[in-house]
Amino acid sequence: MRFLMTTKGTDPNPDAAVIAEMGAFIEEMTKAGVLLATGGLEPGGLRMVSSAGEISVTDGPFTEAKEAIVSFALIEARSREEAVELARRFWRIVGDGEGTIQQVFGPEDGPQDGPGPR
Amino acid sequence: MTSLDAHRVVDAVWKMESARIVAGLVRMVGDVGLAEELAQDAVLAALEQWPESGVPDNPGAWLMAIAKRRAVDHLRREERRDRGRERLAHDLVTRGDDGDRDVDDVLGALDGEVGDDVLRLMFVSCHPVLSTEARVALTLRLIGGLRTDEIARAFLVSESAVAQRIVRAKRALADARVPFEVPVGPDRAARLSSVLEVIYLVFNEGYSATAGDDLMRPSLCLEALRLGRVLADLTPDEAEVHGLVALMELQQSRSAARTGPAGEPIVLHEQNRGRWDPLLIRRGFAALLRARQAGGPLGPYVLQAAIAACHAGAATPEETDWTRIAALYEALATVLPTPVVQLNRAVALAMADGPRAGLALVETLTGEPALKGYHLLPAVRGDLLARLGRHGEARAEFERAASLTRNAAERAVLLRRAAACAGQAAEPARATRLPEPSAEPPPAAGRAESGERVTPRTAAQGGRAGGGGAADAGVTLGEAVRLFLTRAGLSAGTVRSYDQTLSRLCRHLGADVPLRDVAAHRVAEVFAAAWGTAAGATWNRHRAALRSFASWAAERGWTAPGLAAPLDRRPEPRSRTRPIDRSRLRLLWERPGIALRERTLWLLLYESASPAEWALSLDVEDLDLPGMRGEVRARGHWLRWQSGTAALLPLLVGDRRRGPLFLADRRPGPGRMPAAADLCPHTGRGRLSYERAEYLFKRATADLDPEGGGYTLHRLRHSRLAHLGEDGWSAPMLMSLSGHADARTLHGFVRVPRPADTVA
Numbered sequence: 001m002r003f004l005m006t007t008k009g010t011d012p013n014p015d016a017a018v019i020a021e022m023g024a025f026i027e028e029m030t031k032a033g034v035l036l037a038t039g040g041l042e043p044g045g046l047r048m049v050s051s052a053g054e055i056s057v058t059d060g061p062f063t064e065a066k067e068a069i070v071s072f073a074l075i076e077a078r079s080r081e082e083a084v085e086l087a088r089r090f091w092r093i094v095g096d097g098e099g100t101i102q103q104v105f106g107p108e109d110g111p112q113d114g115p116g117p118r
Numbered sequence: 119m120t121s122l123d124a125h126r127v128v129d130a131v132w133k134m135e136s137a138r139i140v141a142g143l144v145r146m147v148g149d150v151g152l153a154e155e156l157a158q159d160a161v162l163a164a165l166e167q168w169p170e171s172g173v174p175d176n177p178g179a180w181l182m183a184i185a186k187r188r189a190v191d192h193l194r195r196e197e198r199r200d201r202g203r204e205r206l207a208h209d210l211v212t213r214g215d216d217g218d219r220d221v222d223d224v225l226g227a228l229d230g231e232v233g234d235d236v237l238r239l240m241f242v243s244c245h246p247v248l249s250t251e252a253r254v255a256l257t258l259r260l261i262g263g264l265r266t267d268e269i270a271r272a273f274l275v276s277e278s279a280v281a282q283r284i285v286r287a288k289r290a291l292a293d294a295r296v297p298f299e300v301p302v303g304p305d306r307a308a309r310l311s312s313v314l315e316v317i318y319l320v321f322n323e324g325y326s327a328t329a330g331d332d333l334m335r336p337s338l339c340l341e342a343l344r345l346g347r348v349l350a351d352l353t354p355d356e357a358e359v360h361g362l363v364a365l366m367e368l369q370q371s372r373s374a375a376r377t378g379p380a381g382e383p384i385v386l387h388e389q390n391r392g393r394w395d396p397l398l399i400r401r402g403f404a405a406l407l408r409a410r411q412a413g414g415p416l417g418p419y420v421l422q423a424a425i426a427a428c429h430a431g432a433a434t435p436e437e438t439d440w441t442r443i444a445a446l447y448e449a450l451a452t453v454l455p456t457p458v459v460q461l462n463r464a465v466a467l468a469m470a471d472g473p474r475a476g477l478a479l480v481e482t483l484t485g486e487p488a489l490k491g492y493h494l495l496p497a498v499r500g501d502l503l504a505r506l507g508r509h510g511e512a513r514a515e516f517e518r519a520a521s522l523t524r525n526a527a528e529r530a531v532l533l534r535r536a537a538a539c540a541g542q543a544a545e546p547a548r549a550t551r552l553p554e555p556s557a558e559p560p561p562a563a564g565r566a567e568s569g570e571r572v573t574p575r576t577a578a579q580g581g582r583a584g585g586g587g588a589a590d591a592g593v594t595l596g597e598a599v600r601l602f603l604t605r606a607g608l609s610a611g612t613v614r615s616y617d618q619t620l621s622r623l624c625r626h627l628g629a630d631v632p633l634r635d636v637a638a639h640r641v642a643e644v645f646a647a648a649w650g651t652a653a654g655a656t657w658n659r660h661r662a663a664l665r666s667f668a669s670w671a672a673e674r675g676w677t678a679p680g681l682a683a684p685l686d687r688r689p690e691p692r693s694r695t696r697p698i699d700r701s702r703l704r705l706l707w708e709r710p711g712i713a714l715r716e717r718t719l720w721l722l723l724y725e726s727a728s729p730a731e732w733a734l735s736l737d738v739e740d741l742d743l744p745g746m747r748g749e750v751r752a753r754g755h756w757l758r759w760q761s762g763t764a765a766l767l768p769l770l771v772g773d774r775r776r777g778p779l780f781l782a783d784r785r786p787g788p789g790r791m792p793a794a795a796d797l798c799p800h801t802g803r804g805r806l807s808y809e810r811a812e813y814l815f816k817r818a819t820a821d822l823d824p825e826g827g828g829y830t831l832h833r834l835r836h837s838r839l840a841h842l843g844e845d846g847w848s849a850p851m852l853m854s855l856s857g858h859a860d861a862r863t864l865h866g867f868v869r870v871p872r873p874a875d876t877v878a
Contacts, residue, residue: 033347036397074397078337081130085177092175106374 010097136263141235151288360409361420367402368426387435440469493522513539596629619663697840778805
């Protein structure tokens, strides 16, 4: 099962120890094939709205800084509980903040489970 | 948190940490079974406490700390005299566990690295003393952290079968005193390839899952991938490990595209490449790169991964570099010379150089006994014939292929192609549909080759169920044993000794089976399998235990007298030639990469139980292939072989019509020209010498032989006699098979008939 983890409201300037610990964690998870992709996100970004055939693009920011999603990780876990446990480890390193974990549906999850690309 | 939640959390944590926890515990207590029990104690403690206390900050370390405390208790109880262990226990106790430290801290400080322990545990779980299915079960259980019921569901066998398999495996490791270490030296390569084989077997089991299957089955692929990645991290210099990981990543990248909406298989070049998983492809390429960087000769996994990479790198089927793939298959055929690899090579050749080139190679394979019944042979042949416009022949091939496959979806595809051929006789060749070449892995190749490879599934089907357990069925074996052992007046030593014998009996026959249904010959089978090759003294000790139990039970009317009758006392000084353990021989037969000549000779010696000189003296014209026998003319004796040899001999003979059957590798030098009778008129090579054959066998079996020197051909022959004797063959039968002139030389192989035998 794949899960997308996103975080918001974390410390924008972590100290060197956190960076080093996070680096080691990411490396370990990548080697184990648990972490498939990860990255940080620019605070603002662009907003696109498609409405009645009109597509408009506007520059951010759109939300308060602490509400903006600042990083993501795509992970491969055997169960929801395992994803939670991995996220727990992540937060133990990062400290304060909040985030979401959402399952990414794949073809194996079938059409009834979600609108995943088929 | 409810206890159900706790259960799921504990399970998730356990799966993530079990390998490191169990590995650390094995190092402490020196026994896999005990280590797992201690770890399970910790899991139970978590299930009790976490619903109340919540999940601890570092659940892995928490589990480890509990398990470690249990281990210390255990070590103390055992009051081992080994000072080193006492000190270890002391350190562990005084260090104090706050549960906050990482598992690595807690364990890593003791001795070596946690990672090394996990690697040791992998090697131990895949140890050659275990059967293949036991290795698979133990690896999934200990390294993958899978529960017994999950393994059972994944392999479509009963939970009790898996549990039993694991219990036996742990006992076998303890009995064989398998050291907890990473093998070094010449042993390492063979042991590592056993680990790789187990991982790939797990992968293939998942890969062969179909739409209706339990989800546990396809998830085996991911489990195998995880195992492979962990192993690659621990053995970064082993090219084949990275090769296997690359192969699995690349094959897995196609998982979404390789079946259609109705579960029908879609062949590689008709797959929607947009559904291939680019993340896994990237990982596959990265692993392949690491394999190349590790260097060394290209092994079978690296080569197969390279082939898979050729496919993964092609944006459309037309862009596939078939010339390169054909070359890679050619290289693969030298390290893995199986007919299945050749068949895949033919497919690649057909794509590179046209159907005619492929068909030429396929035609050389049609006589392969190993491919008899293998549906892809006629499927490929039919495809190539269709492409050459020979639709009538193609149709027959497709129909044959359809009749051979066991997969319904595949059968439908083949029948459609047959029908298309029928309707298309006048039209030019159209779309092609080839089997997916790189989906054919070495274990599968081995499977096609031997046809009797023990897979977990077939082994389970062979498993015996326990008794019916009807109320009036009388006392069960298990109850009787318990009552027998708890009688007053038995010393602790006696109980322990008797228990070894009787619990083995319970495990094999089922503790629930009514005692009166236990037949003497079944008991004898268990004895032969368990201790048939043990020293005479061991055999006699177990026999004495059984006799005591049998007469005690017969007094009570629970069993007919004579339960122990078929078991004879054995002479205690061993016979001069000790038989080779059956399980070791099975390893030898299963091993890939053995040259055809060697494989044929060894199987022939084993199956015919004949002296090596006789087998080597055979000429091609002495063979009666349909009769499965060959005449040793100098002796007027017929060697008789069985299906294993029969399958290989035609390959070995090839086009030769006369001259020595087993040929030397090279032509003789001018100074040492052998007699004309020992020269092959076809190749000019001489007859294989006894010395050379002996040397090759010793060298090939050095890693199987506990004494390290390798076995002799003589011992191979005698092993067969011993095994047949165990299986109940009589002296006259053995004499006629083996050509032993004097029954006395067979002493030790057969039991002297007793009245009880002749009645039965």
